[in-house]
Amino acid sequence: MIDAHVAANGNAGFMDLRQTIQRLESVGDLHRVRAEVDWNREIGAVTRRVLEKKGPALLFESIKDYRSGRCTKLVTSLLAGDERLRFILGLPEGATNRDIVRHVMKKNRETIAPVRVATGSVKENILTGDAVDLFEFPVPIWHYLEGGRYINTFASVVTRDPDTGVLNVGVYRGMIGSKHSIPVLLNMGGQHWGRHFMKYAERGEPMPVACVIGFDPIMDFIAGSPIGPGVCEYDVMSAYRQEPIKLVKCETSDLEVPADAEIVIEGTISADPSTFEMEGPFGEATGHISDLPARRPTIQVSCITHRNDPVFRGTLEGTLPGSTSENGTMGAIQRAATAWNILENAEIPGILDVVCHPITVGVNIVVQIKKMYQGQPKQIAAALWGHGAARYKYKNVMVVEEEIDPSSYEQLDWAYAFRVNAGEGGITVFPGIFGSVLDPSTPLKDRDLTQLGCAVWNRVLIDATRNWTFERKAEWNNERFPPTVKPAPEDEAKVTARWNEYGFDLD
Ligand SMILES: Cc1cc2nc3c(=O)[nH]c(=O)nc-3n(C[C@H](O)[C@H](O)[C@H](O)COP(=O)(O)O)c2cc1C
Ligand SMILES: [Mn+2]
Incomplete structure (x- = not known):
């Protein structure tokens, strides 16, 4: 049963990925693709076409080579389009850009501490050693020019600051390198996991990471946005949902992940260049194929935990004229909210x-x-x-x-x-x-x-503001710019009053 109030008000408590799918379906905003679709380029091309048509979120249920096995479903486009984003944020219909941006500005500054629980559904399956095989998941080649299968498109990557102990959750791309490795784009010039990585490198230790794939899309919304350094994104997500997020400990590190996530990939990244693997190119947020492939820092996967019958979550990156993306939709709101907070501060x-x-x-x-x-x-x-x-x-x-x-x-x-x-x-x-x-x-x-x-x-x-070095002119109502050609208010009022008399066939 869909709780209509909660469906209309996503603020009230966390919803896991399955509840999100149900709620979007209940309002007619999710389409199940039952026809068999190829993970190799076809999922990406279908998703692009649906984005162009401003269509629903998509749940692919019959994926070539994945009709049976560990993971058979993929969901995408949960945050694409202003209406869907508004729904996920639990804001009323008709909320304007300004309403949404003001809400996000305020919420980005709030925190609620998470709770730790002993276990959760993400621990229903635990794979270590030889049992780790990333190819068991229906990871697409999203675009024909990509260098590989991008498993981390909307993965929320968890790391810990080794000095302060504070966790960070950020969205950073990563490609399947081998059945147990994920080379990544690790930007050290500011991204928070890059700062952590430099600290681990100085200590000569590999950095533990956990990639969370599939949970409440509020996680994607917050992890994909710049929350102040030193603030844990889990605390901010909890403030959005007005409920502490339930976290469980990882199997192979002391990182923490949502207890009811679909899939968690645990591992470490070393700063030793001999461990780097080829990554790229990727169809990027800019709507272009990214930089050239290169050997990049690589997650060595130590463990995968997942729910029974897990749903893989990914996103098609890149906006084009005529087509948004999830990152485009959510990024527009988050980046405006972040900017407004900067200007206020x-x-x-x-x-x-x-x-x-x-x-x-x-x-x-x-x-x-x-x-x-x-x-x-x-x-x-x-x-x-x-x-x-x-x-x-x-x-x-x-x-x-x-x-x-x-x-x-x-x-x-x-x-x-x-x-x-x-x-x-x-x-x-x-x-x-x-x-x-x-x-x-x-x-x-x-x-x-x-x-x-x-x-x-x-x-x-x-x-594009009016220049204050220009002189004011008496003829221009003492302004620095001449009046526009808009008719005088009294002339407009007269036209409105007499509109029917003129006999136009216009609205
Ligand atoms: C769908 C999506 C994909 C993203 N991919 C990357 C990426 O590959 N590399 C990156 O540095 N940032 C990427 N970002 C942006 C970061 O998630 C964003 O800058 C965020 O602030 C990073 O978290 P941090 O501030 O805790 O470092 C992506 C964002 C979204 C929404
Ligand atoms: Mn951060």
Whole structure:
């Protein structure tokens, strides 16, 4: 029985992956694909087509070569599309971008401590030694140009800070290397597990990791977003669900994972380059095939635990014009919320709205302000660009005033045409600052992590606010810009009153 209240209010307690599937199905937002589909490229191509059509979440139930065996089902697109995300967050129908962003801003700052339990359904099956075989899971080749089968697309990877003992949970890609190894993209220039990894490397110890695949999508939503360093994502997820998450200890390390996760892959990553394996390329969040394949740090799997009849969870990365992705949908909200928290902490006044359009996954951001002084847009850009959370994001910042709706591409284009003067401070380039290794518009030499540690970006501010160095004119109602061609309010009122008399066949 679906609890209608809980279905409408995902805040009330955790739901595991199976409950999530049930609830989405009960509101007609999940489709079971019963036809046999190939894990090799076909699942990815079907998922792309459904994303293009803004269709439902997908549960593949008959996967070629996996009709029987350890794991026979794959679920995806649980967070794709604003309506589904709103549902998963338990927010009311009709919640605006601003409502959702404000909710996420607030919740990202709250914590509830998890509870530890002795055991859970994730321990129904425990595989160690030779029994470990990653190929027993229906892991797709999502896209024809990918270098392998990406098992970690929406895996929440757990590590522990060896100094403070605090756990971190983050989403980082990983490919099957062999039946017991997963080479990964381990960015040491800011991602929290990268910081942990450097600490373990200094101690000469391998880093324990646990990859959690399939649980309440609130885990994906939080693990895939920058929560402040030193704050454990489990505590924040618990605040979202207003209930402590139930955690169990791993079998081969002291890491902790949700007691009712579908699949947990335990292992270690060594800093010794002789343990590195080939990884890449991957169809990335940017909508492009990623950097070249390379030998990268590799998880050596020590143990897999999973529920009976586990459901594998993955995601098709990459937005394209006409097609969002789960990361695009959730990233737009999370990156806007993170940015707004940064601007609030920086004590910048007059922020009215912050919008990231899903298609740019937070690489572009628009900030709407009540302008109070001339240098305000540059202050906004400086605050965003100086923050660690900008490591993959906020490359291009646009600032508009209350006259422009930041969620409308048309209005932004109009503002770009008539508010921006590149020679009068409208465009400011900030070269050589830290940035994203994934950005295809950044030359490969600027993405050489061995040389630079972290990729180098040239960021831009587009200031589409009205310039306060312009003179006010009496003829322009004492403003710095002339009035627009919008009719006077009294003329509009007259037209409204007489509309029927004119005899138009228009709405
Ligand atoms: C679906 C998805 C895939 C992601 N893949 C990667 C990835 O491969 N590498 C990476 O560094 N970040 C990736 N991210 C972004 C990180 O999850 C995000 O930056 C998060 O803040 C990392 O956690 P941390 O802040 O605790 O390090 C991905 C996010 C999502 C939603
Ligand atoms: Mn973190």
